[in-house]
Amino acid sequence: DTAVSQTPKYLVTQMGNDKSIKCEQNLGHDTMYWYKQDSKKFLKIMFSYNNKELIINETVPNRFSPKSPDKAHLNLHINSLELGDSAVYFCASSSRGSGGSYNEQFFGPGTRLTVL
């Protein structure tokens, strides 16, 4: 009964391909996130959805498109993969407390994407 799950765990693909990473949470949270961790282990927010609505969209190339079919899922589709997209992608979720404050975030295990 994993709280936040991601598939696949590893993804190796050629430049130019299109790929998707899936994320699911069973915590009943209303907010989900995608983070990118680069080779220097620095984490950066990419997207955030609250109740299936996009609330954060950082300066990410539009080759990256998140999709939230429902509150428990947030998938990440990447078109025309480039070498620089190689990284570990983490999904996370949290709930919003009273007054709109955010509670702690729960992270998925990460997806290591390698673009050859």
Add this chain to the structure above:
Amino acid sequence: KNEVEQSPQNLTAQEGEFITINCSYSVGISALHWLQQHPGGGIVSLFMLSSGKKKHGRLIATINIQEKHSSLHITASHPRDSAVYICAVRKRGADKLIFGTGTRLQVFP
């Protein structure tokens, strides 16, 4: 300069030592998080705090809002504490977390 700075970047310790990792930030925040990332890659939330001090087992986190500074302490360190510890802040009024660059801790038996 990053809005969130951690020190030290790397830390080695002998088992049993008391460890302190520091985090300074330059923006107004609504909350500060301490995260742990193990060598296997998974990230676990250790603490979320907006004032004072929190304790969980051998881990203690403190925050001084006026000084824009937080510390993570590990008492009686153990090799299984070896991990990267990441500080992250949520800017006041913003929805996103801003991360520090992490502190790599190695505890030797």
